[in-house]
Every structure is written in structure tokens, then in C-alpha cells.
Amino acid sequence: MIGAGLAGCEAAWQLAERGISVELYEQKPHKKSPAHKADTFAELVCSNSLRAANVENAVGLLKEEMRRLGSLIMEAADACSVPAGGALAVDREGFSRHITQRIRNHPLIRVIEGEVTCLPAQEGGIVATGPLTEGAFFEEIQRRFAPKQMHFFDAAAPLIEADSINMSKAFRASRYGKGTADYLNCPMTEEEYLRFYEALVTAEVAPLHLQEERELTVFEGCMPVEVMAKRGPQTLCYGPLKPVGLTDPHTGKRPFAVVQLRQDDFAASLYNMVGFQTHLKFPEQKRVFSLIPGLENARFARYGQMHRNTYLVSPLLLDERYRLKEETCLYFAGQMTGVEGYVESAASGLCAGLHLARELRGMEAMTFPVTTALGALGSYIAHASAEDFQPMNINFGMMPPVQGRYKSKMEKNRVLAERSLSALAELLPQAVL
């Protein structure tokens, strides 16, 4: 097992829980990518949110399926959750620590610290080195799979120290007053917004290498806020800064725009700027984001950054079990397979670990049906069009539709979720072996 990230830890856990001895190679703490800061495993490199919690949302359903299959990542997420309205957000350090302890204490997992530079030669390996794979191992993958390997650029949002937020301007609320008031909201008048907007679109961006700049493509779901802003002055007001469902208690009115901050740790000492992935130079981030009311004197525990994101053109290489089509017993997992997001990466690790365990134990191969979120994700990476293949978040559009008329999208999604969970229940006795 190469890489103790979200996918690698989940895969190692699934193998070990099925009685397979695992050697887990991890380059930390000796070497870290520019986005990884902690020495612990399964580090969340940007947001602390694992997105929607309810099963009427596809990522909520995926999480529920993972729980039912004994996911270590979900065990840690549930143990380390912090308030986040309808989302499942976690204390990032506690989450990563929980997983590291469980992995290190498992009698069948041996952690080997050090950078791996070539693909495993032995029977039965999983590669989960993530989207920031670089150096000799990146070159080995390029050598073996080019041109069946691609990349785009991804960005992370800044983290702010809570006691530097001016609460005489910011206010605590959730949209439409739903659930508990988990977000801190920084309200803007039209004048304040336009001043911030002008500063944002004219701010200096950090330089990229020449070759990278020529190839620059960003993932829509993680677009830098300054790139989104350049689409037009109103774009942010319909995106991350939308004010709907929020009333400023200081004025009794709906603000023109709102920047939301989400709790990032148990102690509520850090807050994440929601939707503020950015590639501005660090001093520019301080200058521009300090124009947001409530953040005038904000201290940044971490600035936003942008990174290359590498993935395989999986439909040409992998089957729906994340196994190389033309190789004996070599699997891939995580974001590098073309799934997108923390949960999806962990889910692919769960599948790869489970399928490899079956293969090593000489058991019949099984596949999750496409009516399940796990099956739909595997089917996407194996059967999507290879031309212009892009990493994808889980969504109900990946599953076969249900017939009938429904009062609302919510009701339809509930039926899809029920169908999925009953298909999984039938498979469960086989899948847990």
C-alpha cells in the first residue's frame, strides 16, 4: 500500500480487517507535498468539510454506504465532527490523529516511513499517492501511463484565527435559521462589496512555472475566488457570497453579500473561509480579505494556495474495482483515479482494499451495483468517456434514474437513496467477508 492519505488509510484498514497483512508506505514525515503540513495520516489539505450529511444528497448517501462497510474514515469523521449545519465537518487534527492511531495500532498493518520511487513489483499492491504525486514516483507513473495521465489545478482556502474576527460586525447564523447557528457571517453593503471586488480582481496572483501557466485549467468545483470573480461583478453574489436566508442582526436587513466562515476545529479557535480557494500572493490575501467587514484585523493561520492535481485517464486503465486492466493484481485508489473529493477518495480506497482482499484470498470477484453510490463511482472511473475525462464528485446523475413522478427533488433523491441502501443490504453479507 503506497500512501497513507484518505484512500490509502481506508484501503489498508479494509485489507487488514479482512485478515490481510499490509505494509503501508508513507513519505511523511521525511517528505511532504506543498499542501501537506501535518505528520499524521489522512490529512485534510483544505476545507474541513466532508459535505452534506443527509442521504438525500449523493455524498451523504456515499458516506452512509461507507459506514455500513466499516469505514475507518467515517468512524473518525463521526467521532471528530464539529457543528456545520447540514454538513459533516470535522476537527481536522483530531480526525487525522484518530486515523493515525487506529492504523498504527492495527496488528496487521506495518507502517514503513519513506518515499516510494517505483511501482510495486510484488503481487497485490495499491497505489494511493494522491493528486500531488511528484518527483521520481510521478515520473515512473508518467513513463508507464503517459499519455493516459493528466492534470488540472486545484486551490485551497485560508484559515483564520477566531479571536481575530470582529464580532461587532460578524454574526452567527445558519441560512434560513435552519438547524443551529453554526456559521460566522461577515455581511457587506453594496459599497463594501464593490470595494472588495475591485481589490480582488486587480490583486496580484502568485507566479506559476511557465509550463504550468500555459496548461492552466482549474476544477470548477474548487475554482479560485479571484478567477470566479473575473466572470463578472455579480458572479460571487450568486456563488459563495450569496446573502439568501441571512439577516444581519445589527441592521435587521439582508446584506448585499455575505462571506461565511466555518468552524475548523473542536476548540473553535480556527475558521475556514467558505469558497475562498485562492492563488493570490500571501500579502495580497491579507490586504484584500481584510476589506471584508469583520476581518479588518484577521490573523491568517494558513493562507490559500494552488496546486497541480494529477490523475489517470482511468477509463483507459482501470476496471470498476479500481484494478489495472492489464496488470496482475495492481490497484489504484484516491483522487488520482479521477474521483474528486475527500469522501470519494476514501470511498475508492474502501473499494480497492475490499476487492484486493477478495482477490488475494482467492474469492470470487464482486462488483457494487451502479444503483449504489459506491458502484456508480466505480462505474464512472471505468466507463466514462476517456476523451476529456475529468475528476468527478459523486452525484445522483451517475446512477440509473427511478421511474415515477415525485413532488420534489428531495423526495426523488430519497427514493434513490432507499434503492441504493437496500441493494447494499443484499450484498453486505458477501461484502463484509
Ligand SMILES: Cc1cc2nc3c(=O)[nH]c(=O)nc-3n(C[C@H](O)[C@H](O)[C@H](O)COP(=O)(O)OP(=O)(O)OC[C@H]3O[C@@H](n4cnc5c(N)ncnc54)[C@H](O)[C@@H]3O)c2cc1C
Ligand atoms: C490543494 C488541494 C485542495 C483540496 N481541497 C479539497 C477540499 O476542500 N475538499 C475536498 O473534498 N477535496 C479536496 N481536494 C481533493 C482531494 O479530496 C484531496 O486531495 C484528498 O486528500 C485526496 O485523497 P488521496 O488519498 O487520494 O490523497 P492524499 O490524501 O493526498 O494522500 C496521499 C498520501 O500519499 C503520500 N505519498 C505521496 N507520494 C508518495 C510516495 N512517493 N511515497 C510514499 N508516500 C507518498 C502523501 O504524503 C499522502 O499522505 C483538494 C486537493 C488539493 C490538491
